[in-house]
Amino acid sequence: MNMSEPELFSMSGLRGELRRNEPMSRHTSWRAGGIAERTYAPADLADLQDFLRRLPADEPVLAVGLGSNLLVRDGGVRGTVLLMHGALAELRMEGEHIYAQAGVAGAKLARFAAANELCGAEFFAGIPGTLGGMLAMNAGCYGSETWDKVLRVQVLTRSGELIERMPGEYEVGYRSVRRISDLGFGVCQEATHADAAKSEILNPRSSEELFVAAWLQFERGDVEAARQQIKALMEKRSASQPLQQPNAGSVFRNPPGNHAAKLIEGCGLKGRRIGGAQVSEKHANFIVNAGGATAADIENLINEVKATVERQTGIELHPEVRIVGEKA
Numbered sequence: 001m002n003m004s005e006p007e008l009f010s011m012s013g014l015r016g017e018l019r020r021n022e023p024m025s026r027h028t029s030w031r032a033g034g035i036a037e038r039t040y041a042p043a044d045l046a047d048l049q050d051f052l053r054r055l056p057a058d059e060p061v062l063a064v065g066l067g068s069n070l071l072v073r074d075g076g077v078r079g080t081v082l083l084m085h086g087a088l089a090e091l092r093m094e095g096e097h098i099y100a101q102a103g104v105a106g107a108k109l110a111r112f113a114a115a116n117e118l119c120g121a122e123f124f125a126g127i128p129g130t131l132g133g134m135l136a137m138n139a140g141c142y143g144s145e146t147w148d149k150v151l152r153v154q155v156l157t158r159s160g161e162l163i164e165r166m167p168g169e170y171e172v173g174y175r176s177v178r179r180i181s182d183l184g185f186g187v188c189q190e191a192t193h194a195d196a197a198k199s200e201i202l203n204p205r206s207s208e209e210l211f212v213a214a215w216l217q218f219e220r221g222d223v224e225a226a227r228q229q230i231k232a233l234m235e236k237r238s239a240s241q242p243l244q245q246p247n248a249g250s251v252f253r254n255p256p257g258n259h260a261a262k263l264i265e266g267c268g269l270k271g272r273r274i275g276g277a278q279v280s281e282k283h284a285n286f287i288v289n290a291g292g293a294t295a296a297d298i299e300n301l302i303n304e305v306k307a308t309v310e311r312q313t314g315i316e317l318h319p320e321v322r323i324v325g326e327k328a
Ligand SMILES: Cc1cc2nc3c(=O)[nH]c(=O)nc-3n(C[C@H](O)[C@H](O)[C@H](O)COP(=O)(O)OP(=O)(O)OC[C@H]3O[C@@H](n4cnc5c(N)ncnc54)[C@H](O)[C@@H]3O)c2cc1C
Pocket: 029, 062, 063, 064, 065, 066, 067, 068, 069, 070, 084, 102, 126, 127, 128, 129, 130, 131, 132, 133, 134, 135, 136, 137, 138, 139, 140, 141, 200, 209, 210, 211, 212, 241, 243, 247, 248, 249, 250, 322
């Protein structure tokens, strides 16, 4: 960063919280990983916009919601991590639609919809992420996906410009969202492999954007039935997922016509351990931090599972989790 530290702190008028050398293990559900050079928790959308406008043009930026799909390598993240959870927290009805900002958690969104007699948002309750992360991932479960519900989104460019976009401006697929740029290139909002660390970070030349809010559309319906559905989905999850141990949900995408968990279990990998990282005994597509796992333990286990499944079945698994940062 070109800006010296005293200058950075004298960014008068900013209302958010800036921290240096913040352990990302505090901001990721795996509770592992290196430090961020800087984190900024904006006070609200206007403050985030102001912050981005003032940030030196060469400063890399990474948005993080609840870190429930994120592995930050032990060498940490260069640049500034924007902590969106709770910061961009507006949630309200606008006519028949819900306006929700990117820092709103899935469970809160599901409860808000039910309280407003709207149905179809129940699935959000079981996804422990923010709306921003769910938009970036097209998160979903039990037959529903985030983008099925999107009327339009509000995004912020790296230089702080606020833009509204329609779903038609994105190529949306299974756990993948790409913006179709004016030039006809698919701009990557998605990264799953070795290039993840690069493509996740916004830089001034990148046309990637942060999701800051969305207008969502649901059906009118029975509020009590929606509440019961939320309860049932949560119970189903706690019966099938290792929720007592730090994890990041499904590590791999399901290959077409197959289930990653079934393939991993079939290769005898349940319980396989590297350092503090372990393939869950409860759900084979989950890797848990069984105690003191480093990001390298987790990444090495991801690579070993991928290689073993490919060797034994010929099927290539692709990680759903995003991997960012530098190796230690
Ligand atoms: C127990 C458990 C169960 C899970 N179950 C499911 C499930 O059923 N279905 C499912 O799809 N996922 C599931 N997940 C994974 C995860 O919750 C989702 O991928 C969720 O959408 C991630 O949201 P987040 O806010 O935590 O994003 P993060 O993990 O913080 O970030 C994920 C990615 O999104 C980007 N991002 C975050 N916020 C923004 C933003 N505002 N603008 C642009 N990019 C952004 C980040 O840079 C990163 O690349 C589960 C995870 C856990 C731990």
